Amino acid sequence: MKQLVLSMMAYAVQRDVDAAQLCKLSGIDLTALKKKNAAPVTAQQLQDLWLNAGRLTNDPLFGLHFGEALQPAALGIVGEIIQSSATVGEALTHAAALTHLVTDQCRMEINRSAKTFSVKLIPVTDYGATPPYAFRQLIDLLLVMIIHELDGLLLEKIIPQAARLAYTVPDPVEYERVFRCKPAKKQGEYLLVFDIRYWEEPLLTANYELQNLLLQKLSSLPQTGSQPQTLQTRIYNHLLANSYLGVSSLDAMAANFNISPRSLQRKLKEEGVKYQDIADAVRRSLAVYYISSGNYPLKDISWMLGYNELSAFTRAFKRWTGSTPMSYQSL
Structure with missing residues (x-):
């Protein structure tokens, strides 16, 4: 309790x-x-x-x-x-x-x-x-x-x-x-x-280990206490905390914050950022974090980030970092 x-x-x-x-x-x-x-x-x-x-x-x-x-x-x-x-x-x-x-x-x-x-x-x-x-x-x-x-x-x-x-x-x-x-x-x-x-589906223990890795990253976030945060920071933290089945859409995020998608976009525009920018920042941060751990196949990581195909994850990662996940993994 x-x-x-x-x-x-x-x-x-x-x-x-x-x-x-x-x-x-x-x-x-x-x-x-x-x-x-x-x-x-x-x-x-x-x-x-x-x-x-x-x-x-x-x-x-x-x-x-x-x-x-x-x-x-x-x-x-x-x-x-x-x-x-x-x-x-x-x-x-x-x-x-x-x-x-x-x-x-x-x-x-x-x-x-x-x-x-x-x-x-x-x-x-x-x-x-x-x-x-x-x-x-x-x-x-x-x-x-x-x-x-x-x-x-x-x-x-x-x-x-x-x-x-x-x-x-x-x-x-x-x-x-x-x-x-x-x-x-x-x-x-x-x-x-x-x-x-x-009912009889086996538990995916290997993927659960990846989820634990996510929780470790969350525990390393600075504690904000009662101090006010910008909307983009609150959204970033929310997306990060709820990312184990992919990053939420704009509509889902707006609903969770109990405002309309248009109002959410307007408030973010006032802070000089777009929702997609925040979502990509979360995906990039998690991708780098998971790959840097060196313990998980790229296919599992791409699933964790909501990509059905490894090729789609590879294209996104190259757009974020300038290198492919495999190249980054070998660094």
């Missing part, structure tokens, strides 16, 4: 929220929270944190977008279970048993049929069709994390066959974008359904 709260605050700061103000409004002592033996966050503090984070970012879908931005955290969860799992099904089964480490407000249940398997969140309290704001945000967060956890296990963007929620979503189009399928309302259910073919 402590790590979840700290991650929420970090994401709010990324969205240009002052961490000190967010903590003060939510009754949280950030200095005390960071200590090793910090007292647990109370239910009221967590409720206030969700409410204030959504208000200060002017984003009623804060939990949904927070989950979309939590891919490195999802990879960390994968790291806890991957050592004892050979397949996606085994990994999800282990993950279900670890749900209490993230929240005490619901548990996870896995069910299989001949053609599908489902991941269901079962609340401790039955709220009916009108759960509290904070609980809805938590459900959105967890369901999106499940999708990204599967992405991390397979290095593939997984598309659920169905998503069901007990409440009416406020923005169906945005939920469909993030969930990758149109969510349906069904009383008492918080559920994702996937094709059974994923």
Whole structure:
């Protein structure tokens, strides 16, 4: 729970929220929270944190977008279970048993049929069709994390066959974008359904090592605390943190920042930069970092950066650096 709260605050700061103000409004002592033996966050503090984070970012879908931005955290969860799992099904089964480490407000249940398997969140309290704001945000967060956890296990963007929620979503189009399928309302259910073919898929441990390398790079970034950053810096850091399945499009980035693509382009123009420039800077930085490690095939690196063909990655790398990936690797 402590790590979840700290991650929420970090994401709010990324969205240009002052961490000190967010903590003060939510009754949280950030200095005390960071200590090793910090007292647990109370239910009221967590409720206030969700409410204030959504208000200060002017984003009623804060939990949904927070989950979309939590891919490195999802990879960390994968790291806890991957050592004892050979397949996606085994990994999800282990993950279900670890749900209490993230929240005490619901548990996870896995069910299989001949053609599908489902991941269901079962609340401790039955709220009916009108759960509290904070609980809805938590459900959105967890369901999106499940999708990204599967992405991390397979290095593939997984598309659920169905998503069901007990409440009416406020923005169906945005939920469909993030969930990758149109969510349906069904009383008492918080559920994702996937094709059974994923269940027996072997875990791509070699690619997971590459993801760990990404996390090492992220950990080396300077800590910004509550200091304001330029928009291009916040976008660069966001793209870097969420790049293990390729660099997000302009439209996806704008949606995550809860503004229109045109507004995002205009704000970046005021800072003298284009979105494509930032995206290419992220790809270049990661490409050089991965190649310099000397441990991974160029084909794997090109996949990690979102290129389906090695030739496309080679052309891009030569445009960025003036040399081919193979030539750079031999330096």
